[in-house]
Amino acid sequence: MFGPRKLCAALCIELSLCVVGVLGFRSHKFKVGGLPAVPFQAPSPNTQASYVLSLTRQAAGVSRSAGYVQSLRKGNEVNGVYGVASLTSVEEGEVFLTGVEFGTESFQAVVDTGSSDTWLAGKGFQCVNVTTGAVEPESDCLFASTYTIEPPFTEIPDVNFNITYGDGEFLTGIFGIEPVTIAGITVKNQQVAVVDYAAWFGDGVSSGLIGFAFPSITSQYAGTNPALDTTSNIPYNPVFTNMYEEGLVAPLFSLAIERSSLMSGTVPGGLLAIGGLPPVLFSPIFASAPFQLLTMVADAPTPVPQYQFYTITTNGFYYEGSEDTHWSLPNFPNPFGPPTNASQVQVIVDSGTTLIYLPNGIANAVNALFDPPAIYSDDEGAYIVECNATAPEFGVRIGAETFFINSEDLFLDNGDGTCISGVDDAGDSLSILGDVFLKNVLAVFDVGASEMRFAAREFY
Numbered sequence: 378m379f380g381p382r383k384l385c386a387a388l389c390i391e392l393s394l395c396v397v398g399v400l401g402f403r404s405h406k407f408k409v410g411g412l413p414a415v416p417f418q419a420p421s422p423n424t425q426a427s428y429v430l431s432l433t434r435q436a437a438g439v440s441r442s443a444g445y446v447q448s449l450r451k452g453n454e455v456n457g458v459y460g461v462a463s464l465t466s467v468e469e470g471e472v473f474l475t476g477v478e479f480g481t482e483s484f485q486a487v488v489d490t491g492s493s494d495t496w497l498a499g500k501g502f503q504c505v506n507v508t509t510g511a512v513e514p515e516s517d518c519l520f521a522s523t524y525t526i527e528p529p530f531t532e533i534p535d536v537n538f539n540i541t542y543g544d545g546e547f548l549t550g551i552f553g554i555e556p557v558t559i560a561g562i563t564v565k566n567q568q569v570a571v572v573d574y575a576a577w578f579g580d581g582v583s584s585g586l587i588g589f590a591f592p593s594i595t596s597q598y599a600g601t602n603p604a605l606d607t608t609s610n611i612p613y614n615p616v617f618t619n620m621y622e623e624g625l626v627a628p629l630f631s632l633a634i635e636r637s638s639l640m641s642g643t644v645p646g647g648l649l650a651i652g653g654l655p656p657v658l659f660s661p662i663f664a665s666a667p668f669q670l671l672t673m674v675a676d677a678p679t680p681v682p683q684y685q686f687y688t689i690t691t692n693g694f695y696y697e698g699s700e701d702t703h704w705s706l707p708n709f710p711n712p713f714g715p716p717t718n719a720s721q722v723q724v725i726v727d728s729g730t731t732l733i734y735l736p737n738g739i740a741n742a743v744n745a746l747f748d749p750p751a752i753y754s755d756d757e758g759a760y761i762v763e764c765n766a767t768a769p770e771f772g773v774r775i776g777a778e779t780f781f782i783n784s785e786d787l788f789l790d791n792g793d794g795t796c797i798s799g800v801d802d803a804g805d806s807l808s809i810l811g812d813v814f815l816k817n818v819l820a821v822f823d824v825g826a827s828e829m830r831f832a833a834r835e836f837y
């Protein structure tokens with residue numbers, strides 16, 4: 378098993394990406410807000426989807442969501458405003474890619490559940506340095522290829538695309554209407570952005586991004602000059618929204634993240650099913666929790682939404698030694714039941730984040746249960762553990778179910794004979810269920826019912 382640390386050590390030398398990414402950010406500031414998530418229909422059935430995307434896990438490139446999360450975690454907060462923070466390798470997270478067609482042109486694009494725009498780098502775009510804004514050769518942005526505007530693409534006049542991601546990346550461009558095909562589903566008249574100006578940490582494999590979040594945080598602004606964008610965004614329908622509004626799919630998507638080594642390059646990452654569930658083995662018992670949408674809002678003159686997280690509240694955590702609290706769990710009144718800390722913790726569900734981040738009391742307790750115990754390292758911002766330690770039994774309770782984490786996922790190889798524990802301390806900041814959790818479940822994002830559902834995966 379190769380963890381993110383080892384990966385970065387290799388990549389930093391090869392591409393100098395991490396160094397650029399870690400040290401010098403343009404200073405962007407964000408506020409955290411909430412968005413209402415209103416159900417508009419009953420939960421969709423848990424049936425297999427006709428449309429399934431294979432995701433590949435991309436080694437190079439920093440996850441957008443991890444960038445936001447970490448800027449919240451340790452960015453110098455002043456009066457509720459957070460600045461972008463530097464990331465250590467363990468915080469960089471993972472990106473997933475899949476295929477997309479704009480018209481007849483095919484590309485690989487980053488799948489992102491936290492943003493809503495779908496865009497490609499346009500032919501002849503200008504690449505600029507993320508830190509300095511200085512013009513760089515196009516190849517420095519590391520897009521695999523570029524999109525050539527051709528019919529039936531129809532430009533939308535008098536609007537512009539302008540987005541800043543939490544890791545410092547920013548892009549601007551134009552909007553147009555184009556047939557877009559993802560997983561064999563074609564939206565004939567989809568609004569897409571074509572980027573003509575990019576500060577981007579690319580991966581050499583993808584050429585753009587597909588956003589799976591809500592219309593409210595799309596990045597369309599009035600006028601043709603992005604530098605003058607001070608008004609609020611003009612929301613439009615993202616591709617997934619059009620898919621269900623046009624009746625092409627049910628209003629849900631689901632994610633089965635695979636446990637695969639992130640050694641180098643592109644490896645299988647999992648399945649994303651649109652309109653149903655992917656063909657993996659899972660328990661028939663689902664647990665559900667309503668969405669609480671959390672947004673990051675750029676602290677511009679007029680605050681504009683930039684990023685969105687699917688957030689839920691847990692019903693407790695299973696680990697030895699938390700017996701003293703188990704009888705207070707509403708759904709588990711049996712005092713002889715499993716040891717469960719009944720803490721109701723608000724957690725972001727995020728495939729772009731590698732680890733599980735939990736409140737200090739829980740993270741400390743779980744890490745102390747490794748034998749020998751995992752010890753917190755300020756340098757790593759994580760708990761260090763011997764790779765041959767015995768992991769504790771650890772589960773996350775959602776609704777009336779406990780989802781256990783395979784002990785394999787609780788060790789991330791640090792590349793130096795030690796491992797990083799899969800459970801980290803969230804400090805005063807937001808808790809997150811990242812890939813360490815997601816590898817053990819099928820995660821269903823039911824947008825229609827405004828809830829998340831989980832089923833345990835087969836033990837694989």
Ligand SMILES: *[C@@H]1O[C@H](CO)[C@@H](O)[C@H](O)[C@H]1NC(C)=O
Nearest residue numbers: 397401506507508509513517
């Ligand atoms: C961006 O500029 C900084 C500072 O001049 C430099 O260190 C870095 O290498 C540049 N990044 C790229 C990708 O060229």
Ligand SMILES: *[C@@H]1O[C@H](CO)[C@@H](O)[C@H](O)[C@H]1NC(C)=O
Nearest residue numbers: 539549603604606607677681
């Ligand atoms: C994007 O919009 C912001 C205002 O929200 C503006 O300050 C910035 O200059 C714009 N970006 C570019 C590259 O013009």
Ligand SMILES: *[C@@H]1O[C@H](CO)[C@@H](O)[C@H](O)[C@H]1NC(C)=O
Nearest residue numbers: 698699718720736738739742
């Ligand atoms: C239960 O969780 C809370 C955090 O939500 C923590 O402070 C407390 O120490 C935990 N209790 C035990 C017994 O682990």
Ligand SMILES: *[C@@H]1O[C@H](CO)[C@@H](O)[C@H](O)[C@H]1NC(C)=O
Nearest residue numbers: 762763764765766793794795
């Ligand atoms: C576990 O690994 C450490 C080195 O990290 C080694 O010193 C120790 O002997 C190993 N323990 C067992 C039981 O194999």
